[in-house]
Amino acid sequence: MAKVPTKTCPICGKPAVEKYRPFCSARCADVDLNRWFTGSYVIPARDDEPQQDNALPGDNEDDNI
Numbered sequence: 001m002a003k004v005p006t007k008t009c010p011i012c013g014k015p016a017v018e019k020y021r022p023f024c025s026a027r028c029a030d031v032d033l034n035r036w037f038t039g040s041y042v043i044p045a046r047d048d049e050p051q052q053d054n055a056l057p058g059d060n061e062d063d064n065i
């Protein structure tokens with residue numbers, strides 16, 4: 001039996017399933033995905049976006065008369 005080395009699920013440690021690599025199940029894939037939203041992987045918030053106080057261009061053209 002020449003078995004391909006099975007990787008283990010990073011979530012629960014069970015052997016990973018081809019279909020859900022590198023996880024063992026859709027459930028564990030879900031758990032990993034949720035980590036992105038619960039803050040395990042912290043994505044720095046960006047505060048440097050320019051604030052636009054003006055309305056859309058052309059919205060104030062009435063003042064130019």
Ligand SMILES: [Zn+2]
Binds near residue numbers: 009
């Ligand atoms: Zn798992």
